[in-house]
Amino acid sequence: MKKVFALVDCNNFYVSCERLFRPALNGQPVVVLSNNDGCVISRSNEAKAMGIPMGEPYFKLRSFALRRNVxxxxxxYALYGDLSARVMDVLHRMEAELEVYSIDEAFLSLPGGDSWNRLDYGAELRERIRKEVGIPVSIGIGPTKTLAKIAARVAKKEVPAGSGSQGVFELACEGQTDAVLEQTDVQDIWGIGSRFTARLNRQGIYNGLALKKADADWVRKYLTVVGARVVFELNGISCLPLEKAPTSKKSIVTSRSFGQPVTAISDLREAVITFASRAAVKLREQQLEAGALHLFLATSRFGEPSNVYSNGQTMSLADPTSSTPALIATALHCLQGIYKSGYRYQKAGVLLTGLVPQGHRQQSLFFLETAENKPLMSALDQINSRWGADTIRYGVTGAGKSWEMRQSYKSPAYTTNWQELPVVKASFDK
DNA sequence: TCTGGGGTCCTAGGACCC
DNA sequence: TCTGGGGTCCTAGGACCC
Structure with missing residues (x-):
């Protein structure tokens, strides 16, 4: 039996998470900001209706938001990650063929054919997630992942009468698919970003139906195999399989924009040590070791021309490692190499690559096990996991934190930290 | 004053080898 | 003065995603 794909997509996910603990915000305009309170990354329908664009910098929005009670x-992310896991857990229990695609999306593989009603099944999934977790989702169904994505967009907006229940939509036949594709701008199709959109528009291709019928050789040449796959998928030919097993990471990044510009190398050192420590923890969580470390720093992209500098340096590790002190030392060495005084830095980060599974490495001739601090690292991770992140950390990460990011409007970690559990009277707040 | 963070894949071009 | 061709591996940069 031929399979079809379903995409389960949480509606306005971060906003929905915040509303779960503040039900009075239902029906109100709500937005969630990126790290450093930089720009808008999630909007309630009411906020969308007000014309607040995705990605809008918060400083441009502030006075409007105040005036309009946004x-x-x-x-x-502690909250969103935990609620995401709960949604995925419901899906796992309902459906074996599952790919967790992102924090708020999962693909399912469902039996095709006319013998059963996928719309009813989708409605049941939706209801289960609503009841057990409290997050609203939309479900799109189609013969390929790309078409399931497009179906989910339709489900999220408004389902045409008679072709799906609330929040669930299936692209079942060619005529219906073409009608929807004609109404879909190319930039709203999965895999078509701003650059590809510009190239397509120059060719007179503006909607999904035109892209579906585009010349295959032209697409292959100017949009690479990536674009060619999109066209196949629009034509109902599946090129993107369901990835059930999560693949092992190929790189790990820890980077931050600073809450305020940083000039002193002493502050940068603190930040870099913090990033390297955090990256080391992520590495050990994944039971991986890194073969190389890349440190980068940059001034603001929006600042004055006299303050433009960005640079990075990569160092390979003699032996792959996940040891915090070894990674800190390497990061600091890189910093020494690329730091230039006189600039106001806005961002820095540590990128780990050449990742290999723990213990599967090739050891160099001069490898010293004692340099690894294995038992120490494992003790540190256990204590921090039991008592909370940063219970124990390297003293050199500093206490001043002049560079720390802004988070002026953060809600409590309701579900993952006992200290931040809402007290009883708060749960009766209106 | 204030514009995110963390990923993947693809391609072109250089280094290197025989 | 003339100065191959084909293959692999690596890396930087581009493009995309949420």
Whole structure:
């Protein structure tokens, strides 16, 4: 039996997470900001209706938001990650063929054919997630992942009468698919970003139906195999399989914009040490070791021309490692190499590459096990996991934190931190 | 004053080898 | 003065995603 794809997509996910603990915000305009309270990354329908664009910098929005009573949140990834896991858990229990695609999306593989009603099944999934977790989702169904994505967009907006229940939509036949594709701008299709959109528009291709019928050789040449796959998928030929097993990471990044510009190398050192420590923890969580470390720093992209500098340096590690002190030392060495005084730095980060599974490495001739601090790292991780992140950390990460990011509107970690559990009276707040 | 962070894949071009 | 061709591997940069 031929399979079809379903995409389960959480509606306005971060906003929905915040509303779960502040039900009075239902029906109100709400937005969630990126790290550093930089720009808008999630909007309630009411905020969308007000014309607040995705990605809008918060400083441009502030006075409008105040005037129009838009509720603002800093992002709270502990909360979103936990609720995401609960949604995925419901899906896991309902459906074996599952790919967790992102924090708020999952693909399912469902039996095709006319013998059963996928719309009813989708409605049941939706209801289960609403009841057990409280997050609203939309579900799109189609013969390929790309078409399932497009179906989910339709489900999220408005389902044409008679072709799906609330929040669930299926692209079942060619005529219906073409009608929807004609109404879909190319930039709204999965895999078509701003550059590809510009190239397509120059060719007179503006909607999904035109892209579906585009000349294959032209697409292959100017949009690479990536674009060619999109065209196949629009034609109902599946090129993107369901990836059930999560693949092992190929790189790990820890980077931040600073809450305020940083000039002193001493402050940069603190930041870099913090990033390297955090990256080391992520590495050990994944049971990986890094073969190389890349440090980068940059001034603001929007600042005055006299303050433009960005640079990075990569160093390979003699032996792959996940040891915090080894990674800190390497990062600091890179910093020494690229730091230039006189600039106001806005961002820095540590990128780990050449990742290999723990213990599967090739050891160099001069490898010293004692340099690894294995038992120490494992003790540190256990204590921090039991008592909270940063219970124990390297003293050199500093206490001043002049560079720390802004988070002026952060909600409590309701579900992952006992200290931030709402007290009983708060749960009766209106 | 204030514009995110963390990923993947693809391609072109250089280094290097025989 | 003339100065191959084909293959692989690596990396930087571009493009995309959420």
């Amino acid at each position: 509720h603002i949140f800093s992002s709270n």
